[in-house]
Amino acid sequence: MFRRVLLLVALLGLALGARYHLGTPITEELAAQYDLRPVVLPDGRGLPPGEGRVEEGERIYAEKCASCHGARGEGYPFNRLVAEPFPITPDTEPVEYAIGNYWQYATTLYDYIRRAMPFGAAGTLTNEEVYHLVAFLLYMNGITDADTPINQKTLPQVQMPARELLQLDPETKRRFPWLTLP
Amino acid sequence: MDRRKFFRLLGAGGLLSLLKARAQGAPWTEKTFETLTPLGAPLSEYGTRSPFEEGVVRYISPNLRTRHSGADFAPLEKLEGVITPNGLHFERHHSGVPQVDPEAYRLVIHGMVERPLVFTLEDLKRFPSVTRTYFIECAGNGQNGYRNPPDPGLTATRSRGLASNASWTGVPLALLLKEAGVKPEAKWLIPEGMDAAMYTRSLPLEKAMEDVLVAYAQNGEALRPEQGYPVRLVVPGWEGSIQVKWLRRILVTDLPAMAKDETSEYTDVMADGQVLAFTWVMEPQSIITYPSGLQRIKPGFHEIRGLAWSGFGRITKVEISFDEGKTWRKATLEAPVERYAFVRFKMPWYWKGEEVVLWSRAWDEKGNTQPTREEFFKRWGKNNRYHYNAIQAWRILPDGQVVNGDRPLGAQVSGPAGGCGGEVFDV
Numbered sequence: 001m002f003r004r005v006l007l008l009v010a011l012l013g014l015a016l017g018a019r020y021h022l023g024t025p026i027t028e029e030l031a032a033q034y035d036l037r038p039v040v041l042p043d044g045r046g047l048p049p050g051e052g053r054v055e056e057g058e059r060i061y062a063e064k065c066a067s068c069h070g071a072r073g074e075g076y077p078f079n080r081l082v083a084e085p086f087p088i089t090p091d092t093e094p095v096e097y098a099i100g101n102y103w104q105y106a107t108t109l110y111d112y113i114r115r116a117m118p119f120g121a122a123g124t125l126t127n128e129e130v131y132h133l134v135a136f137l138l139y140m141n142g143i144t145d146a147d148t149p150i151n152q153k154t155l156p157q158v159q160m161p162a163r164e165l166l167q168l169d170p171e172t173k174r175r176f177p178w179l180t181l182p
Numbered sequence: 183m184d185r186r187k188f189f190r191l192l193g194a195g196g197l198l199s200l201l202k203a204r205a206q207g208a209p210w211t212e213k214t215f216e217t218l219t220p221l222g223a224p225l226s227e228y229g230t231r232s233p234f235e236e237g238v239v240r241y242i243s244p245n246l247r248t249r250h251s252g253a254d255f256a257p258l259e260k261l262e263g264v265i266t267p268n269g270l271h272f273e274r275h276h277s278g279v280p281q282v283d284p285e286a287y288r289l290v291i292h293g294m295v296e297r298p299l300v301f302t303l304e305d306l307k308r309f310p311s312v313t314r315t316y317f318i319e320c321a322g323n324g325q326n327g328y329r330n331p332p333d334p335g336l337t338a339t340r341s342r343g344l345a346s347n348a349s350w351t352g353v354p355l356a357l358l359l360k361e362a363g364v365k366p367e368a369k370w371l372i373p374e375g376m377d378a379a380m381y382t383r384s385l386p387l388e389k390a391m392e393d394v395l396v397a398y399a400q401n402g403e404a405l406r407p408e409q410g411y412p413v414r415l416v417v418p419g420w421e422g423s424i425q426v427k428w429l430r431r432i433l434v435t436d437l438p439a440m441a442k443d444e445t446s447e448y449t450d451v452m453a454d455g456q457v458l459a460f461t462w463v464m465e466p467q468s469i470i471t472y473p474s475g476l477q478r479i480k481p482g483f484h485e486i487r488g489l490a491w492s493g494f495g496r497i498t499k500v501e502i503s504f505d506e507g508k509t510w511r512k513a514t515l516e517a518p519v520e521r522y523a524f525v526r527f528k529m530p531w532y533w534k535g536e537e538v539v540l541w542s543r544a545w546d547e548k549g550n551t552q553p554t555r556e557e558f559f560k561r562w563g564k565n566n567r568y569h570y571n572a573i574q575a576w577r578i579l580p581d582g583q584v585v586n587g588d589r590p591l592g593a594q595v596s597g598p599a600g601g602c603g604g605e606v607f608d609v
Contacts, residue, residue, distance in 0.1 A: 019361050022308050023291075023299035031292040034300075034431065037380050039372050041437045077247045090455050090563040097446070104449075104457075105440040112442035116379040119251070122277060123378075165457040166449070172460045176386055178369070181459055182437055 037123060040111035042182035044156035047110060048127040052150035057136025060129050064118050073098070073140050078119070085142040087162045100141030104166045105182070106158035109134045240270055241339045246604030250278040251379075253320055253602040255343030258489065259471040264516075264524040265315070266346035268401050273408045274320050274344070274602055276443075277378035280428055284412045287376075289358075289396070293434035296363030303412050306398060309353035314395070314418070315523045317491045319464050320344035321421035321448050322602045324570030327555070332588035338474040341574050341586075342467060344603060345491070347524035350416045352397030355390045359434070368434045372441075373415055376430035383424045384438035385417065393418050396429065418522040419493030420462040421568075423448050451563040464493030465571040466552055468500055468527070468544035479582045481535040486513070491524050492546035500527040503541040506575070507554065513542070521547075533578065539587040540576045555588060564591075 026034075040046035062071070069075060073082030075095070083098035092101065099109065114130045116122050125133070135150040138158060148154065168181055231238075241255040253274040256266050266272075273279075284303045292298035323344035326336055333340075355371075364387065371390055375381040385394070395416040398405060405411040410427025417425045423443055438444070438460075450458040468490035473479045490500045496519055501510035513527040527542070543552040553561075558572035575587030 020309060020357070021361075022305045023301040023358070023361055024305075025297045026290070026292075026300050028292070028298060030300075031290055031298045034288070034290050035292075035433075039374070039382060039433055039435075039439050039441075041435065042440050043437060045437075088451065088457075090451060090453055090565060092565060094565055094567055099446075102457075103446050104459075105445055108440055108442055108445050111382075111439065115382070116277060116442075119248075119277065120378075122380070162457065165455065166445075166459050167456045169450075169458045169461040171463050175463075176388060179386065179460075182440060 037115045040107045040114075042105050042107050042156060044107065044152055047107070047152040047155060049152060050128045050131045052128075052131030052133070052135030054132075054135050054139045054146050057132035057134070057139075060125075060132055061136050064121075064125075065133070068119060073137065081137060082140045085161045087165050098141070099137055100143060100161065102162050104160050104163040106134070106138065106143075106155050106160055109137060110155060238270070240272065241337075241343060243604035251276050252604045253322065253344055255339045255603060256346045257339045258343050258345075258469060259338040259474045259477065261471075264347050264489065264526050265401060266348055266524075268348070268403065268406050268409070271318075271346040271348060271400070271406065271409055272320065272344050274322075274422060275377060275379075275408065275427070276381050279408045280377045281407060282376060282412055282428055287412050287430075289413060289429060290431045291358060291362045291434065292431070294365040294368035294436065295359075295434050296365065297361075299358075299362045301358070303398065306353055306358075306396060306413065309357050311351055312354055312395060313349055313351040313399075315347065315349045315520055316416055316418045317345055317347040317464075317522060317524050318416070318422045318425055319346075319467070319491070319493075320602060321423055321461070321464075321568040323467070324572070325567060325603055326605050327558075327570040327572055327574075327588070328564065328566070330564070331590040332586050334585050336475045336586040336588075338469050338471045338574075340603075340605065341475070342469040342489075344422075345467070345524075347489075347491070348400050349402065350395055350397040351399035351402075352395040352413075352416065355394040355396050355415070355432075356392075358396060358432075359387075359390060362434070364434055367436050369436050370434075370438050372433040372435060372439050373426040373429055374431040374433070375410075375426050376428040381426060381443065382439055382441045383426060383444055384441065385415075385424060387434070389417065389420070417462075419464060419495070421448065421464055421493075424462060448568060450568055451566045453559065453561055453563050455563075461569055462493075464491075465569060466490070466492035466494065466497070466544040466546045466550050467571050468542040468552065469574055470502070470540055470542050470576055473540070473578060473584045474576055475584055475586055477584045479533060479578065479584065481533055481582070484531050484533055486529040486531050486540065488513075488527050488542055489524050490515075490527055490542075490544035491522070492544060492548075492550065493522060494546045494548040494550050495521045496547045497525045497544050498547050499545040500525075501543050501545070502529050503543075504538055506539055507541060507573075510543075535580060535582075537580050538578050540578070541573050541587075543573050555591060559591060 038046040068078040080098045083100040085100040088101045138144040238260045246252045256272040289301045371385045397416045414427040470488040472487045500513045513529040516526040545551045555572045577587030
């Protein structure tokens with residue numbers, strides 16, 4: 001009888017999602033230390049304090065980005081970054097896809113530059129330098145004015161022209177009816 | 183002929199057989215017998231393929247501007263069966279292949295969880311394990327199909343080689359998430375790689391709870407570095423770019439990141455001008471690997487062979503057409519036919535030497551099949567970079583030479599369209 005009760009308890013435990021007790025619990029503070037280049041979400045979570053200025057961005061761009069993306073972001077040898085602030089059409093060639101005509105979320109700029117750039121020296125930019133570069137690139141693409149401050153509050157509010165083209169894949173919509181694009 | 187050879191042949195079979203052999207052109211050479219006396223190679227701790235097979239390699243496009251970001255192609259027409267050997271599995275990475283020390287390796291799960299956890303590789307291996315065969319296919323596979331007019335020198339490798347198939351062993355991600363205790367408001371996971379790009383994507387929690395693997399082995403041995411050693415995600419049926427390699431962290435959250443590689447790349451430009459986000463599921467594909475582009479065949483018997491797969495599930499049927507789609511014949515599927523895995527299809531065929539165009543199309547258990555090029559471009563934009571799955575045609579010329587049989591699409595000229603393989607000027 002006792003055995004049977006034990007078995008029942010064990011089964012109940014499994015049903016309630018029993019754990020293997022593998023892995024080591026850590027505090028949120030420790031997790032934050034491990035989180036070297038935090039994810040920036042479209043609502044701005046993950047953005048650090050600080051503010052970007054276009055002139056500062058221009059200086060950093062010339063030094064650290066222009067050799068790959070062109071003196072004015074026109075591209076070559078690597079991706080073009082600067083375009084007119086009008087969404088692409090089906091006739092736009094992929095080499096013309098850039099921030100102003102294709103990128104749909106301004107927060108992606110911060111996340112990606114801090115995460116992966118410059119190519120070959122990722123993670124060497126300070127949070128402040130990333131803000132400056134984002135301010136410069138948004139300005140160069142005609143999306144913001146030269147004096148628009150770029151920070152935690154303003155960046156998620158920046159509307160990207162290509163956002164109006166972006167739709168959820170119909171198959172994804174069918175499988176995940178709750179899913180919407182930010 | 184020297185005297186020694188003459189006497190050896192005399193001893194081996196007599197003068198008559200010598201004369202016979204000369205008359206036919208010898209059916210073998212002296213080299214055929216050369217291993218029969220000396221000792222072969224000794225035991226070795228790690229086996230490698232024959233030096234005569236060293237030409238079977240991944241295809242790296244000469245157009246790539248760097249080899250530290252981009253993709254290379256599995257040599258599909260040089261492989262048999264369905265398993266891609268580990269050294270030939272296609273590669274795709276964004277900042278080079280990191281060399282990760284398994285002792286130093288950690289995986290952190292945090293964010294909207296009851297208990298943030300850190301796992302060592304040993305921890306992960308102690309969980310109940312699962313081994314499954316799954317294809318992984320780059321969303322950019324088929325990128326050469328965007329060329330118009332089509333590239334006459336296309337091979338099966340350059341047509342569909344950004345796909346590979348392996349037996350993956352790992353722990354179901356659902357078990358790790360359960361261990362950490364996902365909070366009810368969580369809907370998304372943001373997995374992150376430990377490459378210099380700290381590559382991230384957004385993955386819906388639902389898919390993770392269904393069948394995603396945190397894999398540490400590939401075809402029975404540890405993952406290859408270019409496949410994410412020591413640990414990667416395997417997301418069955420979905421585009422390769424969401425299957426984050428060198429997995430170091432999973433952020434559990436309530437919004438997708440809209441990361442660079444799910445917005446400025448890996449989004450699809452449609453013919454009507456819309457741009458589709460989260461095009462995760464890979465459509466059905468098939469490719470005839472024999473006979474295929476740049477091969478040459480002789481009249482007589484041939485077994486047509488190819489590979490088919492679909493991100494929607496099991497392949498139910500592969501058909502071959504010899505008349506550009508007017509009539510279709512069912513190919514044989516070689517068992518086992520598994521979900522989200524390559525299947526080998528075959529058809530016996532006698533070639534009389536006439537010019538002919540071969541088509542193949544795969545059907546999956548959800549009733550999906552492959553479009554013709556013309557049908558494909560009604561829906562997808564001509565300047566899209568991903569998800570090309572139109573039927574690949576091979577034209578056999580009367581001299582046996584096989585060339586790309588795809589039809590040009592009107593007067594429109596598109597350069598290489600764009601995509602990770604560098605067949606296209608874009609990284």
